[in-house]
Amino acid sequence: MLDIFKKQRQRYATVNPVTRDIPDGLWVKCPRCHEIQYSGELAKQLKVCARCGYHFRLSARERLKITIDEGTFIEWDGDMGPVNPFQNPEYGEKLARAQQESGLKEAVVTGEGDIAGHRVAVAVMDTRFMMASMGTVVGEKITRAIERAREKRLPLIIFSASGGARMQEGIFSLMQMTRTCAALSFFSSAGLLYISVLTDPTTGGVSASFAFAGDIILAEPGALIGFAGPRVIEQTIRQKLPEGFQSAEFLRQHGFVDAVVPRPLLKKTLAQILDLHRSD
Amino acid sequence: MVYDFERPIVELEEKIAELQRFAGEKGIDLSKEIENLEKKSRELKEAIFSQLSPWQKVLIARHPGRPNTLDYIKLLCTDFIEFHGDRCFGDDPAIVGGIARFRGRAVTVIGHMKGHDTKENLARNFGMAHPEGYRKALRLMQQAEKFKRPVLAFIDTPGAYPGMGAEERGQAHAISCCITGMLTLRVPVISVILGEGGSGGALALASGDRILMQEYAVFSVISPEAYASILWKDATRCQDAAGIMKITAQELYAYQLIDGIIPEPLGGAHRDKNEAARLVGEAIAHHLEELVGYSVEELLRRRFERFRRIGPEYLPGNDVT
Numbered sequence: 001m002l003d004i005f006k007k008q009r010q011r012y013a014t015v016n017p018v019t020r021d022i023p024d025g026l027w028v029k030c031p032r033c034h035e036i037q038y039s040g041e042l043a044k045q046l047k048v049c050a051r052c053g054y055h056f057r058l059s060a061r062e063r064l065k066i067t068i069d070e071g072t073f074i075e076w077d078g079d080m081g082p083v084n085p086f087q088n089p090e091y092g093e094k095l096a097r098a099q100q101e102s103g104l105k106e107a108v109v110t111g112e113g114d115i116a117g118h119r120v121a122v123a124v125m126d127t128r129f130m131m132a133s134m135g136t137v138v139g140e141k142i143t144r145a146i147e148r149a150r151e152k153r154l155p156l157i158i159f160s161a162s163g164g165a166r167m168q169e170g171i172f173s174l175m176q177m178t179r180t181c182a183a184l185s186f187f188s189s190a191g192l193l194y195i196s197v198l199t200d201p202t203t204g205g206v207s208a209s210f211a212f213a214g215d216i217i218l219a220e221p222g223a224l225i226g227f228a229g230p231r232v233i234e235q236t237i238r239q240k241l242p243e244g245f246q247s248a249e250f251l252r253q254h255g256f257v258d259a260v261v262p263r264p265l266l267k268k269t270l271a272q273i274l275d276l277h278r279s280d
Numbered sequence: 281m282v283y284d285f286e287r288p289i290v291e292l293e294e295k296i297a298e299l300q301r302f303a304g305e306k307g308i309d310l311s312k313e314i315e316n317l318e319k320k321s322r323e324l325k326e327a328i329f330s331q332l333s334p335w336q337k338v339l340i341a342r343h344p345g346r347p348n349t350l351d352y353i354k355l356l357c358t359d360f361i362e363f364h365g366d367r368c369f370g371d372d373p374a375i376v377g378g379i380a381r382f383r384g385r386a387v388t389v390i391g392h393m394k395g396h397d398t399k400e401n402l403a404r405n406f407g408m409a410h411p412e413g414y415r416k417a418l419r420l421m422q423q424a425e426k427f428k429r430p431v432l433a434f435i436d437t438p439g440a441y442p443g444m445g446a447e448e449r450g451q452a453h454a455i456s457c458c459i460t461g462m463l464t465l466r467v468p469v470i471s472v473i474l475g476e477g478g479s480g481g482a483l484a485l486a487s488g489d490r491i492l493m494q495e496y497a498v499f500s501v502i503s504p505e506a507y508a509s510i511l512w513k514d515a516t517r518c519q520d521a522a523g524i525m526k527i528t529a530q531e532l533y534a535y536q537l538i539d540g541i542i543p544e545p546l547g548g549a550h551r552d553k554n555e556a557a558r559l560v561g562e563a564i565a566h567h568l569e570e571l572v573g574y575s576v577e578e579l580l581r582r583r584f585e586r587f588r589r590i591g592p593e594y595l596p597g598n599d600v601t
Contacts, residue, residue, distance in 0.1 A: 083592045083595050085535075085595045086524065086526055088524065090511070136590075136591060136592050136595065137592050139591070140591040143588075143591070165479070165480075165501050165502075167501055167502050167507055167510065167511065168511075169501075170500065170501050170525050170526050170527070171499060171500065171501060171526065171527070171532060171535075172537070172590065173501055174500075174501040175483075175537065175587065175590045176590075177459060177483055178459055178463065178483060178486075178487045178587045179587050179590060179591070181456065181460045181463055181487070182463050182487075182584050182587045182588065183588075185460050185463055185464050186584070205479075205480055205501075207452035208452040208455035208456050208459075208480045208484075209455075209456050209459060209480075210456075211452070211456070212452050212453040212456040212457075213456050213460060226447050226451070226452060227440060227442070227446070227447065227451035227452040227455065227480070228440075228442030228443075228446070228451070232442045233443060233447065236441075236442050236443060237444060241444070245444070245447070254448055254449070256450045256453055
């Protein structure tokens with residue numbers, strides 16, 4: 001009787017944890033729409049979210065893989081590592097960590113290759129390496145790429161992404177803005193084509209130098225593009241920035257980029273522009 | 281405004297002034313005492329200013345009494361006429377420009393403009409330019425090129441303004457164009473950093489044939505406060521940051537990143553603006569004399585070479601591997 005008052009003993013089942021082999025990063029969550037997707041599938045979609053169209057950042061190697069015709073890429077200055085002009089130990093450690101994590105020696109990969117059969121010089125910045133900040137060697141590699149493109153009379157494509165100048169290299173990093181602009185003005189006076197592709201994020205010393213010096217400026221959808229970063233602006237004006245401020249679309253609307261090109265169409269668009277500039 | 285490290289100098293100067301007044305009123309000859317104190321004051325200034333820390337130089341560079349661009353233009357040049365506007369959007373009071381005569385020669389002058397007090401600084405946006413400022417500078421530089429006038433550019437800015445309007449009107453694009461425009465100008469260009477040379481906003485006017493710095497000016501990729509705040513999450517460590525960032529004229533000259541240091545009167549430019557301007561004028565005249573002697577091709581070749589060499593091979597003690 002009165003069983004209902006009897007305290008029911010809770011029964012627990014012991015589940016033996018089965019360790020399945022799930023490698024890290026097999027599933028990826030979209031930072032915009034929070035959709036969880038299989039990373040293999042995402043890679044097939046060029047890392048564009050199937051649900052909301054968010055463009056995930058690409059590493060330099062991933063960018064080259066989807067842009068340059070297979071087997072045609074020749075890297076330039078791949079062995080050039082960073083410098084530590086003021087022998088700052090904190091910076092030295094940071095560099096070592098960035099190299100380890102990214103598998104790159106510096107934040108930009110340069111070289112030449114084909115885009116749908118058109119030979120081009122290309123530079124790709126990689127945000128995994130200290131937010132692709134521009135230090136002396138990033139400036140040097142880009143300057144050399146521009147100079148080589150001029151010597152070989154190749155069109156130049158730079159995929160920019162950067163948090164800005166690399167503070168730890170002081171004025172040396174700031175001067176890279178002038179150096180890259182100088183190389184570009186030489187390049188330009190030779191009548192050669194420079195297509196600047198702005199990817200997420202392109203800010204600071206990079207946007208205020210070579211990134212905005214393109215004959216043609218393209219941007220990827222949703223990319224953050226500007227001079228000052230949004231946090232700095234918010235601190236300065238003491239208010240929140242509106243949604244979409246400094247997005248690629250915002251810049252197109254204000255007249256600062258020629259076209260916003262979704263990633264799946266980017267290679268085709270580049271090929272089309274290159275074809276229209278063919279000199280033969 | 282007086283900084284703590286300047287206080288002993290100011291107190292001594294006040295004492296000298298008082299003695300002079302006293303001597304005048306009472307008709308007593310105190311010249312010996314005054315002379316002694318003046319000598320002491322000089323020695324004190326020398327002692328204090330010969331060992332300023334990098335952070336103290338930052339403070340001197342930002343001193344509100346420090347002569348600003350218009351002060352220098354007026355002291356260095358005659359017949360100055362200010363020209364306004366970028367012909368696109370508006371006129372930016374944070375950058376001034378125009379034409380003038382410098383030692384007999386017609387020149388174009390441009391520069392960041394700070395105020396001496398809060399009211400002036402608000403009107404000048406503390407010398408932080410918007411895109412229209414850089415576009416005005418570029419317009420005036422190209423005008424100088426057309427009429428074969430040398431360009432004198434004065435730099436004194438915490439940096440380009442990080443605001444909404446600035447972004448909407450293409451701050452990055454404006455700076456990029458200003459750098460390239462100055463780099464390719466077919467007339468001599470001399471940049472003088474008067475106070476703060478802050479980041480890309482300063483660099484926009486520093487892509488010419490010569491970069492000179494006043495003795496207590498600073499030139500940096502980012503402010504010491506921001507450096508400390510970003511790297512150490514502690515803006516109060518700005519003094520440490522200033523120490524390791526290599527931002528003083530002396531450090532940058534040692535790295536051959538600038539072409540000359542312009543001495544300042546003892547105690548800093550704000551203690552004697554006429555003497556400060558005389559020294560700036562001497563330095564500009566010296567470099568200008570050399571630059572006007574080059575053909576346009578030679579001028580541009582040297583200018584490009586100057587920037588080309590600031591790469592990794594150039595850095596002391598660094599192996600590029």
